[in-house]
Amino acid sequence: MRLHRLRLTAFGPFPGTEEIDFDALSADGLFLLHGRTGSGKTTVLDAVTFALYGDVPGQRDVAGLHSHLAPPEREPSVELEFTQSDRRWLIRRTPPHRRPSRRAKTGFVAQNQTVLLQVHDGEQWREVTSGVQAASKEIQDILPLDRHQFTKVILLPQGEFAQFLHANSMEKQKLLQKLFDTTLFQSLEAELNDRAKQLRERIARAEHRVEVTADGVRSQAQAMLKPALGEDLSRFTAVPPGELGEALELLADWLARDLARSVETAAAEEGAARDRAEVLRRRRTLLQGLAAHEERRAAHEARREAVQQHRTELTRHQQATEIRHWFVNAERLEHEAGTRRDHAAEQIVALRATLGAQQDVDTDGTAAAALVSADGTPDPQPLRVLLDELAQLRGALQEQDAARLERRRREVDDELTLARRRVGEQQEICRRLDEEITGIAEGEQKLAAAWQDVEELEHRSRVLEGFLRLHRRRAELAGQLDQRRGRADKARAAALEAERTEQSADARRRRLLAGHLSTVARRLAADLVSGEPCLVCGSTDHPDPARGADQEASEEPAREVGEEDVEQATEHLHDAARARARADSAFEAAREAVRELEEDLSELARQLREAGGADPDPADPAPATRVEVCAGEALVETAAAELEDAQRRHDMAEQSLRDQRRREADLARLREELAAARRGRLAGGHALERAEAEVDRLTHEITTSDVLLTRLRGSHPDVGARLTALELLETRCREAETVLNRWRDAEGSARAARESARQHLQDSPVAAEEELDSALLDDAAVHDHQKMIQAWNREEQRLGLAEESQDIVAAHALREEEPTLPEEVTVRAAEQHAEAADARHHQAQSARDRFEDRRRAAGEACLRMTAALRARDGELAEHRRLAELASTLNGAGPDNPRRMTLTSYVLAGRLERVASAATRHLQTMSEGRYQLLHDDAEGTGRRHGLELKVHDEHSDHERPTSSLSGGETFMASLAMALGLAEVVQSEAGGVGLESLFIDEGFGSLDEESLDHVMAALHRLQGEGRRVGVVSHVTEMHRAIPTQLQVIRRRTGSTVSMLIPGAIDSPQHSAEDTLSVP
CATH class of the missing domain: 1.20.120 (Four Helix Bundle (Hemerythrin (Met), subunit A))
Structure with a gap:
């Protein structure tokens, strides 16, 4: 991770906007961060942490980060630009604060924390997220270190690591647990302890279950054995639970065999008695059934002749019904043909009347007379001829355009x-x-x-x-x-x-x-020692040192004036x-x-x-x-x-002027209308002349065609009326043609139906049509005949099936062997004997079943007791195993002679890596003299395994870290801090932190040791690190020319960057530096 730029606004002691360019400061890889106590050096580092994690180290509250020296309306914010994994990021956060509001009762409203995370895509900044939770997740993905690890890695507090060198194992473990995630191992230790405790509780519950199940087994044994043996079995209470099941099983087996023999004997007796009664009952039943069957067969044969007569009558009735249907259908079609003939005659009469009215079509009446034949029936042929003539006449009329x-x-x-x-x-x-x-x-x-x-x-x-x-x-x-x-x-x-x-x-x-100079002089005078040189002039003679007599005579009380005043x-x-x-x-x-x-x-x-x-x-x-x-x-x-008077007269004149202007507009409009009217009058005259000429032409043309129109209209007022009359006549003719065709089709269907009925009558056994009525039956007779025939057929089927059944066949065989029917009294006595044998058999079975149920219940109780014993033994074995493992992991078992807990063991591995990494830096600082070694030897304390020793190459001996001098301690603690940073970065997935800050401690070094430490820091620079040293030591100011100075003032703090190699610096021209505020 490389820091590029940090901007602070109204943040902590900085009331204004301060911007720090880490690229410029880190151009040489090493820069100095210094300032007076309380000026805000730590706030700069806290701002970096706040920008990334939304929180600051220590006990401070983020709600108090708004600078109290800044105006209330100025929004506090931190903006950080950095590079991680070859991607450039920009994050801006505002801490929770109160901003002025006119609408709020108190004058302020609470503003929550805000964040904006952006990434540079090569051309411009692109927003990633603006949510606080989402930004925290993104930062965790970008930089896999939590806040505590980051603050310990980016800022190496030498004082804390000096204490770490001299701390015992428990104190080292507390610090290492903050830097390395040991939650899994601590959880494992706690989990083992909890499991051991839970096992002890489960063992107690298992013992209780064993006793309860053993009491249940004894109770079931009393219920099972006492009915069979008839004696008290209280001695079972003294049998241990482990032997109780075996003893009970032996007794149960003996009783089970005895009850089984009793059941077998009763079953044999029941079978013999039941077989005797069954034989007698079956013989009597079969012989009685055979007698009843023979009686049904005789009655059924007596009705055979009557049923045959009914079948013949039904067959004759069905044939007569079918022939009657054909004759009825023929009569219906003949009636329908007569109806259609009458309708056709009516249509012909109406058509003849229409032809009589159309004198220009049928002038002599021949067409109307031809529509009816000599026998008075309609004739369709003249009608078709008339239709053709009407179509030709209508076409001729339509061709004319009169x-x-x-x-x-x-x-x-x-x-x-x-x-x-x-x-x-x-x-x-x-x-x-x-x-x-x-x-x-x-x-x-x-x-x-x-x-x-x-x-x-x-x-x-x-x-x-x-x-x-x-x-x-x-x-x-x-x-x-x-x-x-x-x-x-x-x-x-x-x-x-x-x-x-x-x-x-x-x-x-x-x-x-003047007072300050006097104070300084008095202090220097107080420090003068006779014979030693003065720090100001270097003289060993001090004839007249400064004194405070003037102040003692003053009216004001004596007070030293400091540089701050x-x-x-x-x-x-x-x-x-x-x-x-x-x-x-x-x-x-x-x-x-x-x-x-x-x-x-x-x-x-x-x-x-x-x-x-x-x-x-x-x-x-x-x-x-x-x-x-x-x-x-x-x-x-x-x-x-x-x-006012002129304005009034002006208004009146303007009103007159507006009226006159309206009249002018009306005049112009009227002039235009007059011109348009004159043009319209001229155009109307021309149109009138053209219309009169057209009327004359059309009048001549119509006069020449009057003769043709008169002929085409005939007796009608116009040609259209005559066309309408012709269309009506044609419609009537087509309707009459349709009716005639339907009449002829109906007559054909009637003749065919009558012929089919006669043919069916000839094929039937009925001699003539008059005999059909005598062969027909009414519905009641048909129903009675069908019912009797169906009942007789069903009875015939049942009797046939019965004669083929096993019971009838067996009855015939028994009657041949012994025709005598057994008496009911004999059969009943045999059944009563069988029932008594059955009762004895059921009693024996019930006794055996009750015994088996109780034996099964006792067996289940034994199984529960055995399971409880097995579970108790398993819990005891598990407890012994977990107790030994928990004792070992907690550092108290016989297998852990160094008495190291699991967490201490894991941290010891981390500490060994830290010591190895720190040795590389310490050897550079000590010219190869010292090495830091991890020591896990057994000691006298309660916990061990996290000790450190120093190997001195000069004496080839190992000694405790407490034997190091102040300067050596600083070098060792600095090396530990650097090594720890490397290991933490490696544990976090190899994340690279190129920017690094090192806290105070350089004042304890001599000039040569300081050179070695600076060489180690420059070696970090050679590895690509950007190191910022936080120090008040004057020698460090000279050794590190690139500086970031935090200046404290009454109105708040500001920052100033001193960059070496720049020109035109009025403040530091002697040292060739440039001040960049």
Whole structure:
């Protein structure tokens, strides 16, 4: 991770906006961060942490990050630009703060934390997210370090790592757990302890279950054995649970065999008795069934002849019914043919009447007479001939266009009438417009005179309005001049007061500076030792050292003046100087405003003289006295009255002018209408002439065709009426043709049906049509015959099936063997004997079943007891295993002689890697003398395994880190910090942190050791690291020329960057540096 730029606004001690360019500071790889205590050096690093994680290290609350030195309306923010994994990121955060609000009751509203994360895509910044939670997730993906790890890796606090070197294993473990994630191993230790505790509880519950199940087994044993043995079995209570099941099983097996023999004996007796009773009952039942079957067969054969007679009658009835249906259908078709013949006759009569009315079609009546044959029946052939003649006549009429000529003649007559009416209307419009034009011409002369009066009144109104406006502007400027002169006087008084304040601040600064120098002199004098050189002049003689006698005689109590007092007085002097400069600027601005108003008043006076108004003194640049103003106001009132009268007359003239303009517009419109009417009249005359010529032509054409139209109309009023009559006649003929065709089809169907009925009668056993009625049966007789036949058939089937059944066959065989039927008393006695044997068998089975149920219940109780015993033994074995493992992982078992917990063991591996990485840096700083080694040897403490030792190459011995001197301790702690940073980065997925800050501790080094440490830091620079050193040591200021200085002031802190190699630096030209604020 490489930092590029950091911008702070109203953040912590920085009230304004401060921007830090880490690229410029890290150009040489190493820079110094310094400033006075409390100036804000740590805030710079906290700002980096806040930008990334939205929080700051330590106990500070992010809600208090808004600078109290900044204006309330200034929004606090931190903006950080950095590169990670070859991608450039920009994040901006604002901490929670209160901003002013006019609508809030308290004057402030709470503003929550906001964030904006952007990434550079090569051309521009692209927004990634603006949500706080989403940004935190993105940062975790970009930089897989939590806040605590990041602050420990990017800022190496040498003091804390010096304590880490001398801490015991428990204290080292607390720090390492913050840097390395050991949650899994701690959870494993806690999980094992919890499981061991839970196992102890489960073992107690298992013991209880064993006793409960053993009591259940004993109870089941009493219920199972006591009914069979008839004695008390209380001795089972003394049997241990482990032996109880085996003893119970032996007794149960013996009793089960005895009960099985009893059941077998009772079953054999029951079988013999039941077989005897079954044989007797079956013989009696079969013989009785055979007798009943023979009686049913005799009754069934007695009804056979009657059933055969019914079958014959039903067959004859069905044949007669079918023939009757054919004759009925033929009669129906004959009736339908007669009906259609009558309808055809009616249609022919109507058609003949229509032909009689059409005398121009059938002039002699022959066509109508031919429609009926000699026998009085309609004939369709003449009808088809008549249809052909009608079609030819209608086609001839449609070819003629006489109707179109008549329609065209009527249209031309209408057009001629309309043209004559329009010509009359145009002549009337032209006459009326001529009269209106004469009246409008007279109004034009009046309009010209009114327009001249209006122009004179407008000129007079403009003159009066300008005069009135000048007088009002003059009075307004006179009032403003008095106000600005008053403000100029106040600005002059403020400038004098600021000058006095500056002089007082300067005197106080000189007084404090003298006191400070006196204080320094007294301190130096107090430190003088006879015979030793002075730090100022180097002399070993001190004849007259400074004393505080003057202060003792002073009226004020003695007080030492420090450098801070002098700086505060200097700042106060600068503030007073700036206030004086502002007051002088305000006074000059007020004087310039007065001069501008005086020039404006002079210009107004000149304009009034030109307008003929009051003539003030031209030598006076500001003539706005009260007398002159009053005179001007009287003149203004007079001019206003004249202006009002002129305005009224002007309005009247304008109204007349508007009326005349409307009349002019009407005149122009009427002139246009007159011209249009004249053009329309001329066009109407031409149209009238064309219409008359067209009428003459059409009249001649219609006269020549009157003869043809008369012939085509015939006896009808026009050709259309004759066409309509012909179409009606043709429709009637086609309807008559359709009716005749239907009549002939019906007659054919009737003849075919009658012939088919006669053929069916000849094929049937009925001799003649008259015998059909005698062969038919009514519905009741048919139903009775069918019912009797069906019942007889069903009985025949049942008797046949019964004779083939096993019972009838067996009954015949038994009767042949022994024809005697067993008595009911004998059969009943045998059944009672079988029932008694069955009861004895059921009693034996019930006893055995109850025993088996109780044995099964006892077995289940034994299984539960066995399972409880097995579970208890498993819990005991698991407890022994987990107890040994938990004891070992907690550092208390016999297999853990170093008494290291699992977490300590894991951290020991991390510490070994840290010591290896730190040794690489420490050898560079100590010229290969020292190495840091991890020590896990057994000690006297409660916990071990996280100890460190130092190997001294000069003496080839290992010694504790507490034996190191102050400078050696600093080098070792710095090496530990660097090594720890490398290991943490590696644990976080190899994330690279190119920017690194190292805290205080360099003051404990001698010059040579400091050179070695600087060499180690430069080696980090060679590895691509950007190292920022936080130090107050003067030698570090000289050793590291690139510096970031945090300056503390009364109004807040600022930052300044000192970049070596830059030119044109007025503040540091001697050292060739450039100050970049």
